[in-house]
Amino acid sequence: MMSNITTQSLTSLVDNIKNKELSSEEVTKAFxxxxxxxxxxxxxxxxxxxxxxxxxxxxxxxxxFDLKLPGIPIAVKDLFCTENVRTTAGSKILENFxxxxxxxxxxxxxxxxxxxxGKLNCDEFAMGSSNETSYYGNVQNPIDKGxxxxxxxxxxxAAVSGQLTPITIGTDTGGSIRQPASFxxxxxxxxxxxxxxRYGIVAFASSLDQAGPMAQNVKDCxxxxxxxxxxxxxxxxxxxxxxxxxxxxxNKDIKGKKIGIPKEYRVxxxxxxxxxxxxKGIQYAKDCGAEIIDISLPNTSYALPTYxxxxxxxxSSNLARxxxxxxxxxxxxxxxxxxxxxxxxxxxxxxxxxxxMIGTYVLSSGYYDAYYLKAQKVRKLIKNDFDEAYKxxxxxxxxxxxxxxxxxxxxxxxxxxxxxxxxxTVPVNLAGLPAISIPAGHDTAxxxxxxxxxxxAFKEQEILDVAYAMExxxxxxxxxxxxxxK
Amino acid sequence: MTxxxxxxxxxxxxxxxxxxxxxxxxxxxxxxxxxxxIEKLNELKTDNVEPLTSVAETTLKFRSDEIKSENIREQIIxxxxxxxxxxxxxxxxxx
Numbered sequence: 001m002m003s004n005i006t007t008q009s010l011t012s013l014v015d016n017i018k019n020k021e022l023s024s025e026e027v028t029k030a031f032x033x034x035x036x037x038x039x040x041x042x043x044x045x046x047x048x049x050x051x052x053x054x055x056x057x058x059x060x061x062x063x064x065f066d067l068k069l070p071g072i073p074i075a076v077k078d079l080f081c082t083e084n085v086r087t088t089a090g091s092k093i094l095e096n097f098x099x100x101x102x103x104x105x106x107x108x109x110x111x112x113x114x115x116x117x118g119k120l121n122c123d124e125f126a127m128g129s130s131n132e133t134s135y136y137g138n139v140q141n142p143i144d145k146g147x148x149x150x151x152x153x154x155x156x157x158a159a160v161s162g163q164l165t166p167i168t169i170g171t172d173t174g175g176s177i178r179q180p181a182s183f184x185x186x187x188x189x190x191x192x193x194x195x196x197x198r199y200g201i202v203a204f205a206s207s208l209d210q211a212g213p214m215a216q217n218v219k220d221c222x223x224x225x226x227x228x229x230x231x232x233x234x235x236x237x238x239x240x241x242x243x244x245x246x247x248x249x250x251n252k253d254i255k256g257k258k259i260g261i262p263k264e265y266r267v268x269x270x271x272x273x274x275x276x277x278x279x280k281g282i283q284y285a286k287d288c289g290a291e292i293i294d295i296s297l298p299n300t301s302y303a304l305p306t307y308x309x310x311x312x313x314x315x316s317s318n319l320a321r322x323x324x325x326x327x328x329x330x331x332x333x334x335x336x337x338x339x340x341x342x343x344x345x346x347x348x349x350x351x352x353x354x355x356x357m358i359g360t361y362v363l364s365s366g367y368y369d370a371y372y373l374k375a376q377k378v379r380k381l382i383k384n385d386f387d388e389a390y391k392x393x394x395x396x397x398x399x400x401x402x403x404x405x406x407x408x409x410x411x412x413x414x415x416x417x418x419x420x421x422x423x424x425t426v427p428v429n430l431a432g433l434p435a436i437s438i439p440a441g442h443d444t445a446x447x448x449x450x451x452x453x454x455x456x457a458f459k460e461q462e463i464l465d466v467a468y469a470m471e472x473x474x475x476x477x478x479x480x481x482x483x484x485x486k
Numbered sequence: 487m488t489x490x491x492x493x494x495x496x497x498x499x500x501x502x503x504x505x506x507x508x509x510x511x512x513x514x515x516x517x518x519x520x521x522x523x524i525e526k527l528n529e530l531k532t533d534n535v536e537p538l539t540s541v542a543e544t545t546l547k548f549r550s551d552e553i554k555s556e557n558i559r560e561q562i563i564x565x566x567x568x569x570x571x572x573x574x575x576x577x578x579x580x581x
Binding site: 097101233236237239299304308326328329334335339340348354371373374375378383415430432457 | 537558
């Protein structure tokens with residue numbers, strides 16, 4: 001039994017623990033053992049293995065099988081504050097930061113019986129699309145050596161795909177769950193803005209940030225979403241709406257659902273493989289009984305430029321708190337101002353500094369109207385496009401990314417080409433909508449490719465249903481060779 | 487529009503990030519290519535568009551102003567790089 005524990009889905013692990021085929025200790029040790037053998041992936045920033053085993057033993061002594069995640073070990077993105085466990089956000093500036101409180105989303109997971117395995121690598125402050133901006137080194141994609149896992153939730157995606165954790169949570173500001181899910185052959189959901197509490201998540205761009213589940217399959221993803229999505233008074237933008245029992249209510253019957261295909265997502269220079277995948281996806285949706293409708297989202301090409309004003313602007317404001325006084329790294333300075341400037345210059349990496357500078361510039365006197373206000377207006381137009389389209393459809397189907405995973409180092413020195421990775425994911429964040437990426441095929445190199453299903457606000461159930469139906473038709477198998485295990 | 491070194495120095499001061507000559511050169515190059523990409527927004531007429539400030543279409547909830555956590559001084563000060571147990575310590579600011 002031990003040997004095949006890590007290949008099991010979350011759902012079957014939960015079943016096996018509930019019917020006492022497996023103990024929490026056996027499951028926890030199996031994932032720890034595999035994580036120990038997987039150092040080369042560099043998925044973890046901090047491990048909490050011995051505490052995890054203690055907690056598993058404790059669970060087994062007094063098990064509560066009514067919980068949704070009974071004794072299940074879970075590693076989480078290192079952007080979630082975990083009480084008494086170091087939380088770095090992938091940054092040097094938080095290298096020694098040990099939160100004295102717990103994020104709501106992680107607390108929800110522990111409340112359902114899960115056990116923390118450790119904290120997973122990510123781009124610094126979630127700013128990146130390849131996990132290469134992490135102060136703690138880049139992450140290897142389990143699909144192939146030398147390949148990026150995507151970002152910013154790259155460690156999370158690699159850990160699920162490489163079976164170091166049965167499931168995980170990431171955060172998505174412009175595609176940071178969906179793009180790495182697509183690059184690693186896993187499932188990732190970005191919920192509606194306001195669905196999951198932002199309390200205790202290291203802030204990047206507050207009007208865009210959302211936490212969400214990442215999993216090996218749609219059902220596992222639905223189960224975790226059910227656990228993490230709660231109304232929270234501690235987050236002023238948390239929304240009090242009726243949440244579904246997403247995994248219990250999953251329904252493969254999507255006959256008659258109207259799925260829109262936006263012509264503007266056929267971008268210049270998109271590889272034929274992506275176009276073919278999209279056509280295949282359209283056929284799968286038809287095979288499931290969905291009705292395909294051509295739609296237009298005319299302002300799509302303005303989404304990325306808008307994002308690269310709004311997100312850095314909010315980041316420059318959020319990251320003002322890192323001043324070397326209240327917490328985090330402090331550099332020596334001749335006086336207070338000198339200390340601030342050196343702390344931030346030595347504590348932040350190049351990409352984070354670049355974005356703070358962009359954000360500061362677009363908010364600065366004389367430029368605010370031309371950039372920030374302009375971007376907010378275009379953001380409105382982008383949201384209007386979706387509102388208009390949703391008058392005649394239920395969901396939208398697009399590719400998740402314009403390419404498969406690229407090589408480590410390939411785009412590092414060209415910020416704009418790196419940003420273009422998020423061309424299909426960013427509009428969703430700007431409009432605050434839910435969207436899921438599911439693995440749907442491979443390119444000629446054998447690397448996974450994902451399809452994205454975008455829903456109406458608060459209609460997570462609807463896109464999970466579409467994903468669930470399509471998943472069965474697609475029959476995707478991830479090709480994990482364990483190349484990193486000696 | 488191009489961002490020159492003088493502007494970089496100005497933004498660096500506003501951002502409280504020290505920048506040497508070499509870094510300023512690199513940043514100017516990066517920021518110029520990023521802004522060239524951003525300028526695409528100027529193609530759009532937006533005179534009569536309301537700016538979108540929040541996608542969450544609810545009004546912010548009010549709550550009463552109550553003290554929820556007490557005696558957490560130790561927790562607050564715990565992660566500070568320098569303190570004297572009661573206060574954060576910064577370099578001297580008054581002579």
